[in-house]
Amino acid sequence: TADVREAIFGPGGLAEGLSPGKLVIDQTSGVPDQTSGIAAELAARGVGMLDAPVSGGVPAAQAGAVTIIASGPDGAWTKGEAVLRAMTAKVFRCSDRVGDGQALKLVNNAIGMGFRVAALELVALGRKAGLGLAPMVDRLNAGPAANFTTRHMLAGLVEGRSTTNFALSLMAKDLSEAMALSLATGSALPFTGVARGMVQIGLATIGKDAKLDEVIALTGQLAGVQMRGDGGAEPELLALIESGVLVGNVIAVSECVAMGRRFGLKPVEMARILNVGSAWCGVSEAILPALAKGQAPDLPLTLGQAAAALSALAARSAQLGTPFILPGIALSLVQEAARQHGAEASLGRLTFGFET
Numbered sequence: 001t002a003d004v005r006e007a008i009f010g011p012g013g014l015a016e017g018l019s020p021g022k023l024v025i026d027q028t029s030g031v032p033d034q035t036s037g038i039a040a041e042l043a044a045r046g047v048g049m050l051d052a053p054v055s056g057g058v059p060a061a062q063a064g065a066v067t068i069i070a071s072g073p074d075g076a077w078t079k080g081e082a083v084l085r086a087m088t089a090k091v092f093r094c095s096d097r098v099g100d101g102q103a104l105k106l107v108n109n110a111i112g113m114g115f116r117v118a119a120l121e122l123v124a125l126g127r128k129a130g131l132g133l134a135p136m137v138d139r140l141n142a143g144p145a146a147n148f149t150t151r152h153m154l155a156g157l158v159e160g161r162s163t164t165n166f167a168l169s170l171m172a173k174d175l176s177e178a179m180a181l182s183l184a185t186g187s188a189l190p191f192t193g194v195a196r197g198m199v200q201i202g203l204a205t206i207g208k209d210a211k212l213d214e215v216i217a218l219t220g221q222l223a224g225v226q227m228r229g230d231g232g233a234e235p236e237l238l239a240l241i242e243s244g245v246l247v248g249n250v251i252a253v254s255e256c257v258a259m260g261r262r263f264g265l266k267p268v269e270m271a272r273i274l275n276v277g278s279a280w281c282g283v284s285e286a287i288l289p290a291l292a293k294g295q296a297p298d299l300p301l302t303l304g305q306a307a308a309a310l311s312a313l314a315a316r317s318a319q320l321g322t323p324f325i326l327p328g329i330a331l332s333l334v335q336e337a338a339r340q341h342g343a344e345a346s347l348g349r350l351t352f353g354f355e356t
Helices: 002-009 032-043 058-062 074-085 100-128 133-142 148-158 168-185 190-206 214-223 235-263 267-274 284-292 303-320 326-341 348-355
Strands: 023-026 048-051 067-071 090-095
Touching (some): 023 074, 048 074, 074 090, 090 100, 100 235, 100 303, 168 190, 235 267, 235 284, 235 303, 267 284, 284 348, 303 326
Parallel strands (some): 023 048
Antiparallel strands (some): 048 067
């Protein structure tokens, strides 16, 4: 956002040529409150503004299939909508308040990175235990644990291809901004905070030019295993990993959506937009509409079943010597929720806990 401000108001900046009635569209992943301030300064000059960050990754942008999340006043939207729709068919306006598009983009990226790191840790555990990558990805993508990472990054790994060249440094920036938003709104982001730490480790060990896909190899290195490879398909362990990934999806969605609500984003708009981008996961299709109605979602595990699965995975991780960072956080949260609500309560109670 500091770069955007300089580009607009700095010496030789856009403001010198912006007459009343013109429109500025900011497509960066910026700081929502600061972007709102820029919009107010432009409005005083008679200049409109939309913020319209993009989601979906570089390949989607190159294919004209990226998701644009826009926000801003009616007049600015009327003028700028056609410009945005010329880039992609997936254009969503989430509110009339400048900065909300950027806030929702932060929610989107934090969700996606949270369940990405959790899934990679559990896949590394499975590989260390002798499971093949393909059987794990097939099992995850066939059921409710499927998410954007299993459908794209991990499916690409099975086929030996990269799925994104998104810079890891940009993800670090977005996660840092998400953490700043969590502090401003008094929201707890346990998954996002640890995911950000993993990204920073990646930047420190791989280098500043690291790409997001390189987190896969980093996770394998921490576990002492090659992430891609053949192996068995032990049904019991596959089922445990599926349950663990599903719980990770639930927590990643729940904590970030709760933050978005505290910021002032509308639950109905989050439900409409998050499920078409990189924050998608199977359970989000149940969680987001339920939260929009103020209800705890009905999910395919009880708290007791989730705790049992994660406990078994924790024991196997300790035996194998693999990281169990985000799944360990998930285990603690599930155990506490089970103590409060009973082991037979739906895993949806955990979701509702972030809201209340």
